[in-house]
Amino acid sequence: MLIADISETYTDLVTMIFSSTIAAKAWFATAAVVLALVQVTTAARIYGRLSFLPERGAATACVHRWSGRLAFLFTLPVFFHCVTILGFQTPDTRVAIHSLLGTFFYGVFAAKVLIVRDHSLPRWALPTAGLTLASMLVVLWVTSSLWYFTTVRFGF
Amino acid sequence: MGRGWRPILVGGAVVAGTFALAQAEIFAPSAPAGAAATGDIYRGETVYQRDCAGCHGAGGEGGVGPPLFETGLDAAEVAAAVQQGRGVMPAGIVSGQEQVDVVTYVVSLSSPSE
Numbered sequence: 001m002l003i004a005d006i007s008e009t010y011t012d013l014v015t016m017i018f019s020s021t022i023a024a025k026a027w028f029a030t031a032a033v034v035l036a037l038v039q040v041t042t043a044a045r046i047y048g049r050l051s052f053l054p055e056r057g058a059a060t061a062c063v064h065r066w067s068g069r070l071a072f073l074f075t076l077p078v079f080f081h082c083v084t085i086l087g088f089q090t091p092d093t094r095v096a097i098h099s100l101l102g103t104f105f106y107g108v109f110a111a112k113v114l115i116v117r118d119h120s121l122p123r124w125a126l127p128t129a130g131l132t133l134a135s136m137l138v139v140l141w142v143t144s145s146l147w148y149f150t151t152v153r154f155g156f
Numbered sequence: 157m158g159r160g161w162r163p164i165l166v167g168g169a170v171v172a173g174t175f176a177l178a179q180a181e182i183f184a185p186s187a188p189a190g191a192a193a194t195g196d197i198y199r200g201e202t203v204y205q206r207d208c209a210g211c212h213g214a215g216g217e218g219g220v221g222p223p224l225f226e227t228g229l230d231a232a233e234v235a236a237a238v239q240q241g242r243g244v245m246p247a248g249i250v251s252g253q254e255q256v257d258v259v260t261y262v263v264s265l266s267s268p269s270e
Binding site: 006010015020021023080081082083084085086087088089102103104105107109110111112115118121129148151152153155 | 160162166167169171174175177179180181182183205206209210214215
């Protein structure tokens with residue numbers, strides 16, 4: 001398939017639902033950031049924090065895992081558009097911060113996935129990686145979706 | 157080297173790969189055939205959503221300003237409107253590369269569907 005066909009097919013697909021590819025990205029990123037907040041909340045509960053929330057044991061772990069998987073899936077179309085179509089840009093501070101953090105995002109994600117599976121690492125490693133990843137996602141959202149919703153338009 | 161370095165090494169490799177992909181912009185399309193402008197259609201969309209959609213609509217359907225969707229405008233007409241203004245639209249809303257990019261995007265919006 002020609003490269004032009006891929007980007008056109010992607011555009012046609014997302015504009016079947018959204019007004020533009022940028023609106024689609026803004027909403028996908030919003031879904032990912034909401035799920036990331038679920039991730040942080042459930043992780044805190046698993047680590048014995050936020051004791052005012054009900055203790056659900058296996059259910060909390062299940063919500064944590066699935067919110068993470070879904071959040072990852074929601075970031076993929078954003079990754080496709082930002083990385084393979086728009087590329088690394090630094091025309092202003094907002095875009096520069098977004099480009100830089102976006103470049104590091106999947107690297108931190110990969111490290112976090114490996115840390116989850118490596119039980120020989122210090123106990124602080126996993127929450128540190130998880131919080132770093134969630135914080136990065138929030139800043140990425142602020143420098144893109146929030147900017148779009150507040151300066152361009154709030155809508156699909 | 158201990159196993160503790162593995163997440164850092166793999167993460168670093170993923171960062172390097174992402175940066176290389178971003179530099180390559182492998183799916184960035186060139187300007188549509190027949191368009192005089194040679195801008196980046198996706199960057200043009202960002203400019204359009206920021207500076208034009210308020211009047212012409214997010215999808216070019218029109219609003220305060222006239223519709224642009226499938227109106228058959230060519231690059232020269234769009235560039236002239238951006239540079240000189242038209243009606244209540246002020247001249248020079250965007251300039252430089254942003255203008256080239258937004259003209260490319262508007263031409264793609266204006267092209268009739270096949």
